[in-house]
Amino acid sequence: MADSPVVPSFSVVVLNWNTLEFLKRSLAALKAQGYPALEVIVVDNGSNDGSAGYLNGEEFKSLGYKRVMLSHNTGFAAGMNEGLRIASGDWVMPLNVDVFLAPDFFEKAAETIARQPFATMLGPLIYRYDKERGETGEVLCTYVVPTRFLSLATPLTEPFAEKFVFAPGGCAPLFKAGELKKAAIPPELSSSGKEEYYDERYFAYGEDIDLYLRLNAMGGKALYAPMLKCHHVHSGSQSGVRWYEKSAGTITRLGANALDTCLKNLGGFRCFKTFVLLFLAPLGRSLFLLFKAPSKFFAPFFTYALFLKRLSLTRKMRVYFSDLYTQTKQS
Numbered sequence: 001m002a003d004s005p006v007v008p009s010f011s012v013v014v015l016n017w018n019t020l021e022f023l024k025r026s027l028a029a030l031k032a033q034g035y036p037a038l039e040v041i042v043v044d045n046g047s048n049d050g051s052a053g054y055l056n057g058e059e060f061k062s063l064g065y066k067r068v069m070l071s072h073n074t075g076f077a078a079g080m081n082e083g084l085r086i087a088s089g090d091w092v093m094p095l096n097v098d099v100f101l102a103p104d105f106f107e108k109a110a111e112t113i114a115r116q117p118f119a120t121m122l123g124p125l126i127y128r129y130d131k132e133r134g135e136t137g138e139v140l141c142t143y144v145v146p147t148r149f150l151s152l153a154t155p156l157t158e159p160f161a162e163k164f165v166f167a168p169g170g171c172a173p174l175f176k177a178g179e180l181k182k183a184a185i186p187p188e189l190s191s192s193g194k195e196e197y198y199d200e201r202y203f204a205y206g207e208d209i210d211l212y213l214r215l216n217a218m219g220g221k222a223l224y225a226p227m228l229k230c231h232h233v234h235s236g237s238q239s240g241v242r243w244y245e246k247s248a249g250t251i252t253r254l255g256a257n258a259l260d261t262c263l264k265n266l267g268g269f270r271c272f273k274t275f276v277l278l279f280l281a282p283l284g285r286s287l288f289l290l291f292k293a294p295s296k297f298f299a300p301f302f303t304y305a306l307f308l309k310r311l312s313l314t315r316k317m318r319v320y321f322s323d324l325y326t327q328t329k330q331s
Contacts, residue, residue, distance in 0.1 A: 006316050010090070011069065014030075014041070015079045068082050096171040096172065100231045101229075103229065105124070108225070121179075123173055124228035126142070126172065128232065145168065150275060152209055167212040174228075183214040189317055214321060256307045259303070286299075
């Protein structure tokens, strides 16, 4: 008799910060999965909108899900890491709170893993969820590719064609847990003193492309699998705020995070030409802010100060990961 196929286990980490409405809908979609090996971990980032009461209440307890309650908003990177560190699945998903998975999502994921055993990342077809109309058939995201500013762009051509790509969409990626652990920042180099999957210095914005570059450099293979489907409110937790409408601190971090990602992950001439572009970008942002948001005119200039403050640790990470990538290629 042939051996029965191994059923992979999945861990989902949902990060919540003052988004109780989305959280309930996201958890309802997870409860509808019916997959036999699914672990759900909710991390609350110090919400003050009633989320804490819900997560401490009987309704949430009846779901049988785990929870991690943080005292304040630690940012996306640190909040997700708290959940990822305790995840026990063969595959892990850092799931945006405003993403609602199709009922057969993990069944299809298990089928895909069995059919594509060399994939270490899986990405779904992401449709738009409209706050007024609900689920739509509008394709919002397929997979992602890096831009010259080390942000991510989404090709929307051929949304129903399975293919190997740079990385899955950041709102609902699936990672093979062992491969994710290999690409983690070790405690002796992290800002928190703990193992970090997302660099916690970033707080938010750009931590995904940093992780994707590490995973790719270590031989990771990302499969865009359109049979995996979900709906995304898209900036649901940010209400569609444009970059120049964000806080001055966020604008500062946007530039510094990109500079850190470049220096940490890119090599040779590619690193040089990308670094020069990113180094000059805050000057253009300041000029733009002069007309759009004059009170934040100086925010991009603080990018340089933040980058220099982090530089020593970033350089140590560059050496560590460069050696790790070399060892991976030789093995």
